[in-house]
Amino acid sequence: MAKILMCGNEVIGEAAVHAGCTFYAGYPITPQNELTHYMSFRMQEAGGTFIQAESELAAINLVLGASAAGARAMTSSSSPGISLKQEGISYMAACQLPAVIVNMMRGGPGLGNIAPSQADYFQATRGGGHGDYRTMVLAPSTVEEAWNLTQLAFDLADEYRNPVMILGDGILGQMMEPVEVVRRHLNGRNAVSSHKPWALTGCKGRKPNVVRSLFLGEGELEELNRIMQMKYNKIKSKEPRFESLYTEDSDLVVVAYGTTSRIVRSAISKARHEHLHVGMFRPVTLWPFPEAQLQKLARKSKAFLVVEMSAGQMLDDVKLSILGQRPIHFHGRAGGGVPTEEAIIEAIKDILKPKSRKRVYA
């Protein structure tokens, strides 16, 4: 099939339609508006529902309702808006409702700016709202990958009955790249059957269903949490995804995801021309973090460098994976700054050839 040019935000919308999404609610915020624009007409064309909500709070709860009713539903926003959605995400995790939530991150904290950023990593991977829950987090680095991961997100959400987040930034959202518009069934997963026995459809021929997150009876909430943690453990063992580049013979492994991994990729290719033994490890799922796979690299590689558009958030997960076995260095820019190829190459050289250079990264 021929490839067409689309921007990341629109691709996520079209991929959602292909994945059977029939409900979208959103509220304007930059840099994800193209997705809301796209869904406003595309949902209608596809026979679904589009609602421009009065707030992010309303949008996530419209999605909660649609999901409870059994539909594949999606909302999108950017950092401050995602903060508002956290209430609903926590409820959906507790109610065990699937949904896909897109966060095209922008610089923070506060209103911040609209520059690319990866500063919502903690919020995305640690649950984000109140209570012991997690959302699966998928971090595409290209438009093509956004196409694939969006469709996977709907399948994973239904399979585990849990919200799944797609984490990108303004660069990914607004950049145009070629994409092949075809329904993917990744990992042999077919579109999960539309059979959702728990959904609210009217109690014809069955006992009434209840979608709830309040459990006042003694031990009831503890039991729910136990079930959720079992589910999360299954996700942790089955679903980590990552990409390795030149890690076989690398003294230094650079860890980066999303947009940053694109810059790291080209920095590494230049560094290897200079005969520096450097590779890249790119987590595709940020939660579950590909901990075991990264841990394995610690046996061969001498050091790690984490590059992020934040003050150091994924850095913590890398530390938790490496467990002090190797030195871990960090190069990050917060507040909308984007690491440059030159700065990354310099950081690589500082680590691999510290004696010949003035500055040593701690």
Added chain:
Amino acid sequence: MGKITIDRNACKGCGLCAINCPEKLIIIDESMNVRGVHPAKFTETDPEKCKGCKMCAIMCPEVCIEVYK
């Protein structure tokens, strides 16, 4: 001619049935029920006055009154 039955142990003793009975045929019992409240009680003195008008049941929050006519 009507009749009511009151689920004595479901009653929370709010008395809304008693105050809305046009014939004042419902009293609040002096003895307590299993909830520890004084429940409503249908009169024993002149039950034939009950017309089965349902006013008591319409007001009863606990749906513990059934009406016969």
Added chain:
Amino acid sequence: MKKVFERPASLRAVPTHYCSGCGHSIVHRLVCEVIDELGIREDVIAVCPVGCAVIAYEYWDFDCSEAPHGRTPCVATGIKRVHPDKVVFSYQGDGDLAAIGTAEIIHTANRGENITVFFINNGVYGMTNGQMAPTTLIGQKTSTSIHGRDITRDGYPMKMSELLSQLPGAKYIERVSVDNPANVLKTRAAIKKALKCQMEGKGFSLVEILSPCPTYWGLSPKDACRRIEDEMSKAFPLGVIKDA
């Protein structure tokens, strides 16, 4: 003799958690009576609020969802848009609808969502120990207005039904009460009319129900009902507010 009044089939035969003389249980029953009368139990999906009525699904024998506090109409909208052939209603208290969920109810009504809202107005937050609500009357003592609601400090009781009636999307709005048998029957009729408004595809319908909270009004159930007649229905006049 024939039985002429019994528990509606869609109201489960279990004791409620409500206080003695609480209006919630009366309204729960009325909703079930109407659902049974219309024969729609298998087509109904209810959304329960955060507040005293949060576990209404323990009593209602049909599909129900909880909703985060105030987002009740959003959840109901999401369900209704997915299942336009079902009868979807939200059941909300005054804290849920008139405080934390003000934006949601206004925009749901303004979009003319074809759902029904049952709005229980008892002027206090019952679940959390009787704090002042947006609908608390001037001078009314609550746990956060111990000297009485003071307009210079707390503002005025909010007339949500009148406010919502200004929106073209709202088709039927009526305020009723459950303080005496005649008013309970009017409430039943309003609930039926509102659900039929939805079933006929007319658009947003809301029934505001003035409801006694003897516990946090510090009154006997009898005096609480009298207060609705003497004070509350003066500030919140009963009747059809909009029938378009």
